[in-house]
Amino acid sequence: MPPAAQWTGTPSIKGSSESVRMALLTASLIGLQFTWGVEMTYCTPYLLELGLTKSRISLVWIAGPLSGLIMQPIVGVIADRSKNRYGRRRPFMVGGTILVSMFLLLLGWTREVVKMFITDKETAREATIALAVLSIYGIDFAINAVQGSCRGLIVDTLPIPKQQQGSSWASRMVAVGHLVGYGAGAIDLGKVFGPMLGDTQFKQLTAVAALTLCLTIGITSWAVSERVLVSNGKEDQEELGAMQVLQTIFKTATNLPRGIQAICFVQFWAWIGWFPFLFYSTTWVGEIYLRYDAPAEAKAAGDLTGQVGRIGSMSLIAFSTITFLMSVILPWIVKSPEDEKSPGFTPRPPASIASFVVEIEKYKPSLLTTWTISHCIFASSMILAPFVHSLRSATIIVAVCGISWAISCWAPFTFLGVEINRLSSPGGHSYGHVARTSMELESPVQLHLNHDFGDSHSPSTGEGSGVYLGIMNLYTTLPQFVGTAISWVVFTILEPGKSPELAKEAHPDEHHSTDGPNAIAVCLFIGAMSAAVAALATRRLKRIQNY
Structure with a gap:
């Protein structure tokens, strides 16, 4: 039997209450999502303004899946x-x-x-495009390393019974990051900061995003103390070269436990749908506005990138608000996988409300059922995209997707966190005792985030979390290649020239027709079909793992 890994110290989080500790643990995701939001909201219209065609921009956005495909698994293995x-x-x-x-x-x-x-002038324009694309690739590669590490920190720090709570807090912070980012994009930052952070909305947003990311990552890094790996057992004798990293990733990816494999399969189909929404929905809303609702003076006012970004951000503020509300409300009314794994467990609340709580427990949906419903809501919304002809309708459709996004930021990481920690627990499968220990107490108790891993009743948490999170990210990024290919084909067929709504600013002498279907709406419609497949795959997960 190979020697076990040896550790020193215990995970701990500063803060005097459960809520404060959870907030500090997940605060880094605010800055991460702010940065993603700026990139997804403004980079597409910015590149369109520079004169790139939509079909070429769809190839630029291969940076996201490519960086996720490479960075998160590699960083995960090295960090582990x-x-x-x-x-x-x-x-x-x-x-x-x-x-x-x-x-x-x-x-x-x-x-x-x-x-x-x-x-x-012409050489400078081409060089500006090239440098902008290079910057986007740099951002995507670096932020994927940060994102994988932030998610791994949550899995590493929390014991199994708190994995759902940690994931739901992460979902809240993602929603806050969205909300702050889109809120910043919707207001005229020039009036707030003046020329201090730049002379355009885009410059000021990139500066604010950099500051926010540094602040939130700094807060989490200060607040959380990790246990330190002293010896990795047999692996200490192996040199961690490039080939060893790739071999570890390949071996793990091709021999996934059935539960993790099923979760990854759901992610694959879901993200074929989410990719066009996350990268193009802001531009789609802005184009709907310019095509159907914008007055002539707005089109002639210039800074169409800023206009599209602000209009699109308003719809995504509604999206983020609903995401945040759902991430707060749903964890109270959805069963944790831990509850379902303990069939003999009955809640023991204070006697005054015992009957009410027990009755409510009977009607709580499972997290798996909630995840399935979220796919259906997203699919139903995106099916309508090609038929939208007003800014109001487009905003409503985007906002409704906030329900699905809240669950998508929460459910897969909850299931994966439970599976990872089950695998690293003694025996690899039993953790019912741990769940019941803290949940059957009648009085409120402090969250035991500073748990002692030397305690035989506490599970060993997240020894391989980096590589498993990285592999799930493969199933999140591979469908983005599929989405990029679909977008490229659709844009090439329906809008082979420059953006009819936005290119006029960069090329005023050319004629750009807005006749015909909106290409982004067609991509969203195709994504709805994939979300329907994800709903079916989620139902199969129940049969595989009996969630």
Whole structure:
């Protein structure tokens, strides 16, 4: 039997209450989602304004899945075996954040950087596009390292009974990041900051995103203490070279436990649908506005990128508000997988409300059922996209998807966290005792985040969380290649030229027709079909793992 991994210290989080500790643990996701929001909201219209066609932009966005495909599994494997005295995740979080901030600022000031070296107008325009695309790739590669580490930190720190709670808090912070990001995008930042952070909305947003990311990653890194890996058993004798990293990823990916494999399969189909929504919905809403609702003076006012970003951000504020509300409300009315794994467990609340609580428990939907419903809601909304002809309708459809997004940011990570910690628990399957220990108490108890891993009743948490989270990210990024291919085909067929709504600003002498279907709406419709398949795959997960 190979020697077990050896650790020193215990995971701990600063804070005097459960809510404060959970908030500090997941605060990093606010900055992450803010940064993603700025990229997804503004980069598409920015590149369209520079003169790129939609079909070429769809190839630019291959940066997202490519970086996720490469970075998260590799960083996960390396971090899992890291013996850094500051822990396995936080060094990658901090280092990646520095790189993301540098590329964000470069993206915002691409024109100015290019003008320092190139004076010819046409050459400068082409160089600006190239540098903007390079910056987007840099942001995506670095932020994927940060994101994987932040998620791994949550799985590593929390015991099994708290995995759902941690994931639901993560979903709330993602919603807050969305809300803050889209709120910042919807207001005129020039009136708030003046020229201090730049002379355009886009520059100011990239600067604010860099500051927010540094602040939130700093808060989580300060508040959380990781246990430190001292010895990794047999693996200490193996050199961790490039081939060993790839072999570890391949071996794990091709021999996934059935439960994790089923979760990844759901993610694959779900993300074929989410990819066009997350990257193009803001542009779609803005184009609907310019095509059907915008007055002539708005079209002639200039800064169409800023207009599209602000209009699209307003719809995504509604999306983020609903996401946040659902991430707060749903965990109270949805059964945790832990509850379902303990069939003999009966809640024992105070006697005054016991009958009410027991009655409510009977009607709580399972997390698996809730996840299935979320796929159906998303599919039903996106099916309507090609038939939308008003800003109001587009905003309503985007907002409703906030229900599904709240659950999508929560459910898969809950199931994966439980599975990972079950696998690393003694015996690899039994954790009912741990769940009942803290849940059967009649009086409220403090959250035991600073749990002692030496206790035989506490599960060993997250020894392989990095590689498993990285592999699930493969199933999140691979469908984005599929989505990119679909987008490229649709854009090439329906809108082979420059964006009819946005390209006029960069090319005023050309004629761009807005006749025919909106290409992004067609991509959203195709995504709805994939979400329906994800709903069926989620139901199969119940049969595989009996959730």
